[in-house]
Amino acid sequence: MTAFALAAQEREWCARVRALAVERLVPLAERGAPGRVNRPLVAALGELGLLARVFPEGGPVRVLDLCLLRETLAQVSTDAETALALQGLGACPVFWSGSAAQRARWMPEVVAGRAVAAFALSEPDAGSDAAALSLAAEPDGRAPDGSPRWRLTGEKCWISNAPGADFATVFARTGGAPGSRGVTAFLVPADRPGLTGAPLEMIGPHPVGTLVFDGVPVTRDDVLGEVDRGFGLAMRTLNLFRPSVGAFAVGMAQAALDAALAHAASRTAFGGPLKDLQSVSHQLAEMATRTEAARLLVYAAATAYDTGAADAVRRAAMAKLFATEAAQYVVDAAVQIHGARALRRGHLLEHLYREVRAPRIYEGATEVQRTIIAKELYREA
Template sequence: MADRSYLDWPFFEEKHRELSDALERWAGRRLGEIDHADTDAACRDLVAKLGQGGWLEHAASEDGKLDVRSLCLIRETLARHDGLADFAFAMQGLGSGAITLFGSDAQKSEWLPKVRSGAAISAFALTEPQSGSDVANLAMTARRDGDDWVLSGEKTWISNGGIADLYVVFARTGEGPGAKGLSAFVVPADTAGLGVAERLDTIAPHPLARLSFEDVRLPADAIIGAPGEGFRIAMSVLDVFRSTVAAASLGFARRAMDASLDRASSRELFGAPLFEMQMVQGHIAEMAHGIDAGALLTYRAAWMKDMGAPRVSREAAMAKLFSTEEAQKIIDAAVQLHGGDGVRSGSVPETLYREIRALRIYEGASDVQKIIIARAAMAAHDKGGAANGA
């Protein structure tokens, strides 16, 4: 059983501990029922079960507020049990996040109840073939035609692409250069002109697709917020959900450590348990150290956001960078400790090894997180220097 003593840290309230306990019981009962042979079907099944269990209420709240600590605890727990369950939950939140935080009353009433119940699968369509972490470089256009908007272009690496019922799409509307000229739109999956150009396969199977938009016509009220607010909306959504990526990596890391402890205590080498080797103890110590440090960074960022911080870009970037990179090291060590069994297809270490790699890329690759952190450090330095008359 993974260590859960961190729930006693002052970042959490009693409601968070109750949530974690309830989800732990539910996941133990329900996630073993999922057939992963067909990834699309498994995701649909998981979204339905998460909706029935009431867990998606945290991903698309009725009051337009998101408790980031709850989101993180849910992702960490689901990831420890089943990586695809974590994916299914996360995409419901990320895909509908712009509507939850910035949508009109009509948009919220039409879509959020469906997302919460699991009746509608959501997707966040930001990345393009020539624009990943550089959001300001988006090329997809949305032009006015009478009272309508007409979207043209392409999106790629879209999670839930091909199975989503709802896409939140970011496009260039031209109110200003770069980031100042982007807007966000609600696009139902059955809208004419929206197509799945290609399904994308990855080392850890998830529904992913490249989407084409050929003169996709939307009504005027499909825009989220005002024209030109798309970049702010996208960054605000990522500001919430980036910490949850760190939490998911903690879930993977905790499972890897559990598997390593089981292996070290049950496997014998030279007539003694594997754990008696000092090198093995060193690996275990580094795992425990990395997990606790990552959890401190992750739940600090979540706590700050819940306490009303307008932006936690620096803190979320630190949490995501450290936790995902450290989880990769922990899982690699788990593979090593398992020897041949660690690379056997379908084993826990092998599965985790494939699952963790994408987390160091999506929602801002590790190198991009370094840029965010460095720029924040320089901005703080310049502000302090000016205040001191330097």
């Protein structure tokens, strides 16, 4: 296949996922408490084998599969989509760089949906500038075998699945070097002494909170990968998920477009259906064009990543940038076509309107993506 066409089996798989989501995941999502981890939903993602697609046996996930999964789920249930994505984000560093003991302890539980993961990178003063993180891993002597020990002190903020996760991938400063050097990734179980947190009330319904570290003990056995090399692991994780954030946005845009098309065909105004008004039909055409352009950028970026293309980073940034901005436009336009009914609490578009804003910020804001694209253009030149 090319970057711009899906094979028949891929389309059939997406249709099966969509049907499963409608039957099994939507009811569980609707019963969840806003802003809290929905464990029955996460468990269902495991039971249906969808988390196993994110962490396949024998090799890394195919990014195109991840994008198709996130796009398909987003069209039906953004709660289910986000629950799956957060598991992937929090556990990928363990899947890639965890020790045999760490992987044996946590990955089967994550894949089964029995353990919930968090990715703890952002801080109150280190969001888009992730390299400015200040959570300190202070030396705390040596273990009996001579390996180092630390205590984590500081705060993480805007952490998905916090504080309800069973463990977090935590990035802390072990070295004195500024910027990205001297950062180490730790796997920190939720029951460690000194670790607390609180939920944050956000515009969207997903679990987001703070994590506070008051001398939390960690040892060499908790390190993911190499000491002082954790920032690269964080960036590798974000680079993997960046195209699929675009896929999430495409799924929301498609849901909004479908709703707008159905409403324009059935709603009568000024003596005929809305779809016969040129202003509305042209708006729908623009919405469809932007959605399809975003989809193609996402598929191209995913294929570039999967094939190891030299321009994969640039394509991923382009896909994330364009798709999230396009989804914002499409959802807003769909609200306009629906009018006041779309602003009522519980309407699909009211839900999407709140959902669509955050992806333009998290995992690299729009402005950060433009910076990445420019840097990659200069590098390629």
